[in-house]
Every structure is written in structure tokens, then in C-alpha cells.
Amino acid sequence: MLTQALLYPFGSAAGDTINAAVDDGSSPVIHLLSPFLFFGRTYRAIYVNNNGHLTFNQPSSAYVPYSFxxxxxxxxxxxxxxxxxxxxxxxxxxxxxxxxxxxxRATQDINTHFPNLNFNASWVFVATWNKIAYFNLTNTVSLIDYLSIFQFSIFAGNIVSSVQVKETCSSISNLRNSSNVDVPGRWAFMVDSRPRNSILKSKTLIYR
Structure with missing residues (x-):
């Protein structure tokens, strides 16, 4: 399980909006306070879907991943x-x-991980899935005990790629101990108008 210190503030105490408790549900449309550039497309709204993903044009109930x-x-x-x-x-x-x-904090974190970037955050979107159970399990069992919480943070700043973390099913349990920025449990990717296997050279950032 990720430590609280690794995560950005979340939950009711942080002023979060809470998704309804609905199987395969989603948030209402969320109008973004800053336009979000994602692989050449600019979005001004987003959906937080209960099955562990974010979408833009419409909510999604999909729970079976498909290959990009x-x-x-x-x-x-x-x-x-x-x-x-x-x-x-x-x-x-x-x-x-x-x-x-x-x-x-977002500005400090990104500049720590990417010291040549000179990033200055002007907007942050944080979505968190905290201790969600897998479908059809009892309420005493979470999906995977060591992955019982995960979080996205999307940053936009002064600096503006399908990127995929290739993990086998057997190695998913190690996500809390792996990283691409030398902080176990944390991953940072940059997404802009030029798809490539890159985590640098961009202006919009996604934190996991």
C-alpha cells in the first residue's frame, strides 16, 4: 500500500467530490479549470470512472482493458x-x-524528478481510488491488499505519446515498489501532441 506521504491530499477532509457508489459508475462531467492538452487534442472536461480510469468525451463503464x-x-x-x-x-x-x-508541492515534485524542466504548476487535477473492492468480493477484501489505493495527479504549467507501463499480471503486485522517477510507487509521464515512448520533453504531466 502507498504511504499517505506519497499521495496528494484526498478524500472528504481534502474537499474532494465523491463519486456515487454505483457498480461501473462514473462522475458527472467535470469541467476543467484549465484546458488539458492530451496527444494533440485539447479537452475542457473529464470523467472519473469507478473502474480505475479517466475519459474525456464520455463516461466509461469498461472494466476489461483493451490493447492500445x-x-x-x-x-x-x-x-x-x-x-x-x-x-x-x-x-x-x-x-x-x-x-x-x-x-x-506539484512544482517542487516535478522539478525534483526532472531538474532540467523548470516547471511551474498552474493547475492540478487529483483523482483517487481508495480501498476499492474488486467486483463480487466481500467488503472485507480489497482488490489487492498492497494496491488498495492509487491516485492520478494531472499538472499543467509553463511547459506543454501513447505511454504504457508494460507489466505482466504477475508483476502488478510490484507497482508499489517500482517507479520511473526513483520514488517507489510513483510514476510520472508527459503527454502532448507527439506520441512516443517518452517521459520527458513535454508540457503536461501525469503523476501516478
Missing amino acids: PARGSQDIIAGLWTNLDNRQRGVVSYRQYTSGNVLT
């Missing part, structure tokens, strides 16, 4: 895409920021 670039017309950000059920236990929540300590 299938359904290339439907952009998706998927961190732990599987059949989750927040009716059993857990909370899916989200919030966006345009000022305050979260932006300060």
Missing part, C-alpha cells in the same frame, strides 16, 4: 483498469486546484 491503440478515437488515462466495485467498500474522489499548497 484500439479505439483510438476515445482517449483514456488508465492507472489500474479493472472491475472495481465501490458499492462494497472504498471511495473514488477527485478535486482540481489552481492555487495553494498543492500547486507548490
Whole structure:
């Protein structure tokens, strides 16, 4: 399980909006306070889907991952895409920021991991899936004990790629100990108008 210190503030105490407890459900449309450039497409709205992903044009109830670039017309950000059920236990929540300590922390984190970037966060969107059960499990069992919480943070700043983490099913349990920025459990990717297997040379950032 990821430590609280690794994550950005989340939950009711952080002022998050909470998704309804609905199997295969989603948030209402969320109008973004900053336009989000994603592989050459600019989005001004997003959906936080209970099954572990974010979509833009419409909500998604999909719980079986498909290989990229299938359904290339439907952009998706998927961190732990599987059949989750927040009716059993857990909370899916989200919030966006345009000022305050979260932006300060985002700026510091990105410049620590990418010291040549000179990044200055002006907007942050945080979505968190906290202790969600797998579909049809009892409310005393989470999907995977060591992956019982995961979080996306999307940053936009002064600096503006299908990127896929290739893990086998047997290695998924090691996500909490792996990283591409030398912080176990944390991954950072940059997404812009030039698809490539790159985590640098971009202006919009996604944190997991």
C-alpha cells in the first residue's frame, strides 16, 4: 500500500467530490479549470470512472482493458483498469486546484524528478481510488491488499505519446515498489501532441 506521504491530499477532509457508489459508475462531467492538452487534442472536461480510469468525451463503464491503440478515437488515462466495485467498500474522489499548497508541492515534485524542466504548476487535477473492492468480493477484501489505493495527479504549467507501463499480471503486485522517477510507487509521464515512448520533453504531466 502507498504511504499517505506519497499521495496528494484526498478524500472528504481534502474537499474532494465523491463519486456515487454505483457498480461501473462514473462522475458527472467535470469541467476543467484549465484546458488539458492530451496527444494533440485539447479537452475542457473529464470523467472519473469507478473502474480505475479517466475519459474525456464520455463516461466509461469498461472494466476489461483493451490493447492500445484500439479505439483510438476515445482517449483514456488508465492507472489500474479493472472491475472495481465501490458499492462494497472504498471511495473514488477527485478535486482540481489552481492555487495553494498543492500547486507548490506539484512544482517542487516535478522539478525534483526532472531538474532540467523548470516547471511551474498552474493547475492540478487529483483523482483517487481508495480501498476499492474488486467486483463480487466481500467488503472485507480489497482488490489487492498492497494496491488498495492509487491516485492520478494531472499538472499543467509553463511547459506543454501513447505511454504504457508494460507489466505482466504477475508483476502488478510490484507497482508499489517500482517507479520511473526513483520514488517507489510513483510514476510520472508527459503527454502532448507527439506520441512516443517518452517521459520527458513535454508540457503536461501525469503523476501516478
